[in-house]
Amino acid sequence: MSTFQNLGLNQDLLQAITDLGFETPSDVQQKAIPILLEQETDLVALAQTGTGKTAAFGFPMLQKINIDSRTTQGLILSPTRELCLQIASEMKLYGKYCKGLNVVAVYGGASITEQAREIKKGAQIIVATPGRMKDMISRRLVDISKIEYAVLDEADEMLNMGFYEDINDILSHTPEDKCTWLFSATMPKEVAVIAKKFMESPQEITVGNKNESTNQVSHEYYLVNSRDRYNALKRLADANPDIFSVVFCRTKRDTQKVAEQLIEDGYNAGALHGDLSQNQRDLVMNAFRKNQIQMLVATDVAARGIDVDDVTHVINYQLPDEIETYTHRSGRTGRAGKTGVSMVIVSKSEVRKIKSIERIIKKEFVKKDIPNGMEICEVQLMSLANKVHNTEINHEIDKYLSNINELFADTSKDELIKKFFSVEFTRFYNYYQKAKDLNVSEGRGDDRDSGRDFGGSSNSTRYFINVGSKDGYDWMKLKDFLRESLELGRDDIFKVETKDSFSFFNTENELKEKVLAYFTDFKHNGRFVNVEVSENRKGGGGKRRDRKRGGGDRRSRRSEGNFKSDNAKSNKSSKRSKKGFKSNEMAASRPRRSRR
Structure with missing residues (x-):
């Protein structure tokens, strides 16, 4: 069985490992650490999240840098502030016996002046988010021209978040002869492009299969x-x-x-x-x-x-x-x-x-x-019973026992147990006793509004939208798209009717302004998604209001495939109604959960 002692780590790091309680190196650590310790090489490592990747690159970097120098020798880029702070914290724990080590976290949302001051004291290792790092470079608050090791952690996520240009710019300020270590959970083509552009004949290690989920x-x-x-x-x-x-x-x-x-x-x-x-x-x-x-x-x-x-x-x-x-x-x-x-x-x-x-x-x-509901009541009841059974007795209660015994003198054991557990059980039972079955089968369900004739109602508005079955929509998918985009309830969208290249749907009149405002100049992947009031309430043709927002017939005939919620739409949606939503499952209040 492999141990950390077998990987070639020095005594300072092994002592920190003992303090942390690490016993056996993970697969990615067993594969990566010996390579990075023994060779000056570029590396691409594919391993699932939670497999110990930080230690896989952290221990070799700590062992190879010169602690006595105040020059920045290691740069670790990560996609988010939380991960940046997490890596920096772990690196400090790994190097707790490396006297003179200074690891600085650089990320947005905190004082850039304070971060620059910490680096100026002499930071051998900087852990940074791309955006803040680029900002500090442009302000000449950091010098990474002499780094020897660069790590791209969670590389796939950094690219998904649009950091390619930032990474490109940051690495352009680093030496060409540095070692670049790329760690990623998945290997999309964008990560392969990064590896090809910034690395020279990298060694590759894979734990599990690419993109495969852990067996745990x-x-x-x-x-x-x-x-x-x-x-x-x-x-x-x-x-x-x-x-x-x-x-x-x-x-x-x-x-x-x-x-x-x-x-x-x-x-x-x-x-x-x-x-x-x-x-x-x-x-x-x-x-x-x-x-x-x-x-x-x-x-x-x-x-x-x-x-x-x-x-x-x-x-x-x-x-x-x-x-x-x-x-x-x-x-x-x-x-x-x-x-x-x-x-x-x-x-x-x-x-x-x-x-x-x-x-x-x-x-x-x-x-x-x-x-x-009843299955949940049973689970909650047995959970409480197990907690009571496993609770250590606090003997401070002994002085109150005589009064308690007197109170329950005429109560049998079974009756006492029932009373005790009814305190919790009754709350859940009252909430769930009439709870409906939420499950649906893949072949049925009541998402479709079949029993309500809204089409001819004077209280509803019918709309035209320039997407249809050629764009991958049936009535259910289109209804879900509209409802989730507009943040409406299930019954707020009805009479959905899809054609080849366009569709119709209804809402109550009071939602008209919201619907039209949301889809004003609304684009997806460069294409206008056009929603207009239809004068033909029964759908399938008829006159429609003139297109004033650039929808155009030509655009309505295009086929773009299924729409996905993109950042622009998400940001736009987040500024809309602040109204919360209530559970409609039960009129009664849900029992309050006991705090941990």
């Missing part, structure tokens, strides 16, 4: 109607009383909205997204690491800094736009040799994406049902 994580999906997504999330949490999870949403607005609703419903939840200040993000992450937050609702970008070993579940409240991103999400659990579960909540129109993800991660999903 099982994958499940739950099929519900779109309107029941939030209720499904709550049931999954209630069915797992000891859950410690990351919940992924697509947009910053959805992330904040879901977190606020969970908090209102009594869950220990918090939000992590790019609109929070650095101080707010630090507070949230500290609370999460201390298990004060059980459900951390996050965007994909913000979650890249989450390096917590004990996450039990990843819940995909919404699937990511890019299928490869799922690999990074599921990598938040099943870390450090532990097992985890990745859950996906999907509507019927999204089921096809599950098959695509299976091909990418080379793992099969198990379709499971959302638990019903």
Whole structure:
């Protein structure tokens, strides 16, 4: 069995490893550390998130730099502030016995002057986000002209976030003869381009298969109607009383909205997204690491800094736009040799994406049902029973026992147990006793508005939109697209009718202004998505209002394929209605969850 002693690390690092409790190096560490210690070479390492990549490049860099020199010799680029801080913190722990080591984190949202001051004291290693690093270079606050080692960590995510030009500019200020080490969970073509451009004959190591999910994580999906997504999330949490999870949403607005609703419903939840200040993000992450937050609702970008070993579940409240991103999400659990579960909540129109993800991660999903109310009551009851059974007795209670015994003198053991557990059980039972079944089959469901004739109502407005079946839409997919884009309820969009290159849909009249305003000058991939009021309320032709926003017949005939939520749309959506949403599952208030 391989040990850290066998990898060639010096005594200072081995002592830090002992203090940290590391025993056996991970696969990526076993492969990467000897190569990087013994050779001056470029390296491309593909390994899943949570496999110990920071130590794989961190230990060799610490051993090879000259601690006695105050010159910056190592540069580590990471995609997010959280990950930047995480890497810097770990590097300091690894080098705790390297006397004179100075590792400085450089990231946006903090004082650039203070960061420059720390570097000026003599920073052998800088850990930085691309944007802040480029800014410091342009202001001549940092000198990286003599670095010997450059690390691109989470390279695929940095490229997904649009940092290619920044990386290109930063590396242009570094020596050509430096060693470049690229670490990535996936290997899209953009990462291959980076490797070809900035590296010379790099060695390659792969742990597992490219893009493949770790074997420590099982994958499940739950099929519900779109309107029941939030209720499904709550049931999954209630069915797992000891859950410690990351919940992924697509947009910053959805992330904040879901977190606020969970908090209102009594869950220990918090939000992590790019609109929070650095101080707010630090507070949230500290609370999460201390298990004060059980459900951390996050965007994909913000979650890249989450390096917590004990996450039990990843819940995909919404699937990511890019299928490869799922690999990074599921990598938040099943870390450090532990097992985890990745859950996906999907509507019927999204089921096809599950098959695509299976091909990418080379793992099969198990379709499971959302638990019903009585199943959740049973789980909660037995969870409480186990906690009571395993609780250590506090003998300070002894002096009160006589009064307690007197109170229950006429109560049998069975009756006392029933009374005790009814305190918790009754709250859940009252909430869930009439709860409906949220599950739908892949062949049926009530997403379609078949029982309501809105078409001829004078209280509704019918619209024309220049996308149709040639763009990959049936009525369900188009309805989901419109409802999620406009942030409307399930019944707010109705009478959806798709043609080849255009479609029709209805809303109530009071939503008309919102619909038209949202789609004013709305583009996707350079193409106008045009929505107009249709004068023919029954659809299928008739006169339409003149196109005044550049929609054009020619544009309406183009076929662009399925639309994805892009950053522009997400940012636009996040500025819209601040109105929260309420659970419509039960009129009664949900029982408050006990705090951890």
